[in-house]
Every structure is written in C-alpha cells, then in structure tokens.
Amino acid sequence: TLGTQTNYRDGEAQTDPYSPEYIVSSGSVPELLTLATLTWGRGLPAGLAEVEMIERAREKRAWEATLPAMDSASQIAKRRKMMEEMERKEWAFREQEIEKLQKVRLEVFKKLLRRRVKNQNELDAKRLGDHWQNHQKAKEEKIKKIQHDSALVLRKLIAKRKNMTGKLERRDIIKEYTDFASQTYAPLSRIGYFPDNRSECYVVKNFYLNTFAGLCELEASLPDSVTLVKIEAPKPQCTTTKTGYVKRSARLEVELAQVHQ
Structure with a gap:
C-alpha cells in the first residue's frame, strides 16, 4: 500500500454534507422538501426550535x-372564519416568539450590564487603592x-541649654576619655564619622579557619588526648564493713535498692 501525508488536518478539509440532486414525481409533495431552507450551520443539526417548527x-x-x-356561500364563510381563527393563532404565536426573543436579549443585556458594572467597580477600587497608597506614602x-x-x-x-551664658568652654580631654559615651569612643554619624566604614579590615582571615586543607592540618596537629576520649568506669564503692555491717553513709542507698527490688 502507498501512504500519503498532508500538512492539513481532517477538520480543515471537512465541507458541508453532500446534498445530491433529486427529482420529484408528479402529484407528490415530499415532506422532506419543506426542510430545504435548513442548511448545515443554519438549522442543521436540528435542535428544539427546529423540531417545534417542523x-x-x-x-x-x-x-x-x-x-x-369554495363551492357555496356557506362554505366560503366557514372557510373565511377558519382562516381568520388560524391567523389569530399565528399572530399570538408570533407575539410569544417575539416576547421570548426579547427576554433572551434582555438577559444578555443584563449580563453585559452586570459585567460592565463589575469591571467599573474593580477599576474604581483599583484607582481608590492607588490614591490611598499615594496619600499614605506622602503622609509617611x-x-x-x-x-x-x-x-x-x-x-x-x-x-x-548647656551653654546658657554663652561662654566658650575649653575641651576637657580627660572627661572625654573617662566618659565612654563621648564623641571620642562613640562618634555620631551625623557629624561625618561612620564607625562601620571599612570594617572588613578587622575581620580575621586565617588559612586554618577559612580553608578545608587548613582545617585538616589543624586537626592533625591536635594531640590524641583531645580527639580520643577515654572514659574510665567508676569503681564500685564498698558499702559494708569488714564485720558485715552496712556503713552509715551507704544506708540510704541500700534502703533504696531494697525498695526497688
């Protein structure tokens, strides 16, 4: 078999359903011809409205x-009466259809109006929020x-207030150095001195602390008494004397042991 491939989808190549030519025999009126006004996308596939129309x-x-x-005057009058009644029914049906269409349009209009009001409210709320934020920023x-x-x-x-008389005072160096809150120890940044400036020069930079090789070398230089922990078990204390009596200092421990037993 020979296969073919196309750049188009099957849905893009789909056309309207095929309607073949037909011939109507004389004396017959097929009901299907009454649906000739319905085409694909305009009434077909048939929905509830199309079924009601049929x-x-x-x-x-x-x-x-x-x-x-229409062979006599009475039959003509009867026919006219029936046609007038049918015409009134058709007008009533058309009025109902117009009312339905108006209701649908009214619902669509209400939906669009609600959407418009919602969007406008959101826009107003956003503008109000921006305005409030600007006011808060200006206030702060x-x-x-x-x-x-x-x-x-x-x-x-x-x-x-310190110098009410307006006299000039000499600088007291001893007082400044004895007061740890003075400008000598803690100068203010508003007078142009920043104590944290170039503080990185005071950071300790050591090969043994900043590199892995230095840490390994530092660990190797430690004595075994630091890295190897030796724990000796405590020796049991003698609670009895040579004659077999319990010592006074161990009586409480012996009583507790008997209670737990």
Missing part, C-alpha cells in the same frame, strides 16, 4: 387539508520629615 408545519398542512371547498514621608526636624531642633535646644 411540528407546526405538519399541523398547518393537516389544517389546510380540513379546509372546506511628611511624618518622617517632621520627626527629623524635631530631633534636629531638640539637639539644638539641648546644645544651647
């Missing part, structure tokens, strides 16, 4: 077969600035 067409053909002949920045200005003013007031 049933109504059958009822109408059956009703047309019961119409009286303002509070931070107020606290900074307050600390600055307090420091100025404290410094001004």
Whole structure:
C-alpha cells in the first residue's frame, strides 16, 4: 500500500454534507422538501426550535387539508372564519416568539450590564487603592520629615541649654576619655564619622579557619588526648564493713535498692 501525508488536518478539509440532486414525481409533495431552507450551520443539526417548527408545519398542512371547498356561500364563510381563527393563532404565536426573543436579549443585556458594572467597580477600587497608597506614602514621608526636624531642633535646644551664658568652654580631654559615651569612643554619624566604614579590615582571615586543607592540618596537629576520649568506669564503692555491717553513709542507698527490688 502507498501512504500519503498532508500538512492539513481532517477538520480543515471537512465541507458541508453532500446534498445530491433529486427529482420529484408528479402529484407528490415530499415532506422532506419543506426542510430545504435548513442548511448545515443554519438549522442543521436540528435542535428544539427546529423540531417545534417542523411540528407546526405538519399541523398547518393537516389544517389546510380540513379546509372546506369554495363551492357555496356557506362554505366560503366557514372557510373565511377558519382562516381568520388560524391567523389569530399565528399572530399570538408570533407575539410569544417575539416576547421570548426579547427576554433572551434582555438577559444578555443584563449580563453585559452586570459585567460592565463589575469591571467599573474593580477599576474604581483599583484607582481608590492607588490614591490611598499615594496619600499614605506622602503622609509617611511628611511624618518622617517632621520627626527629623524635631530631633534636629531638640539637639539644638539641648546644645544651647548647656551653654546658657554663652561662654566658650575649653575641651576637657580627660572627661572625654573617662566618659565612654563621648564623641571620642562613640562618634555620631551625623557629624561625618561612620564607625562601620571599612570594617572588613578587622575581620580575621586565617588559612586554618577559612580553608578545608587548613582545617585538616589543624586537626592533625591536635594531640590524641583531645580527639580520643577515654572514659574510665567508676569503681564500685564498698558499702559494708569488714564485720558485715552496712556503713552509715551507704544506708540510704541500700534502703533504696531494697525498695526497688
């Protein structure tokens, strides 16, 4: 056998169902021809609405077969009355169909309206949240600035209060070195000194601590008394005397042993 391969799927090559040519014999009206208006994708495959339409067409053909002949005035009046009644029924049915269609459209419109309101509410909530966050950010920045200005003013007031008379004081080096909270031991960063700057120079860098080979060499240099643990079992204490009496210091232990036995 010879196999073929295509770049297209079977679904892409699918066409409408084939409708062959037909010939209607004289004097016959096939019911299938009444469905000629239904095509694939427009009524086919048939659903509930199409089935109801087919049933109504059958009822109408059956009703047309019961119409009286137009051979007398009474038959004509009867025929006219039946046709008027059928016309009223058809108008009532059309009104019902219009009401159904309007209800469906109304439901679709309500659904779209609810979706629109939901999207608008989400958008409003997002905008409100962004606006609130911006206000909170501005508030925090303002509070931070107020606290900074307050600390600055307090420091100025404290410094001004120390020298109420306005006299210049000499630097007391002995007092500064005896006070461990002075600028000598703990300078403030706001005056331009950062004690943590270049702190990496104080980090201990050792070959024996930072490398695996150094740790192995350090472990090999340790004496055996450090790496090998020796535990000696304690010697049992003698609780009796030479004459067979229990010592006073061991009476409590002997009594406890008897209780546990």
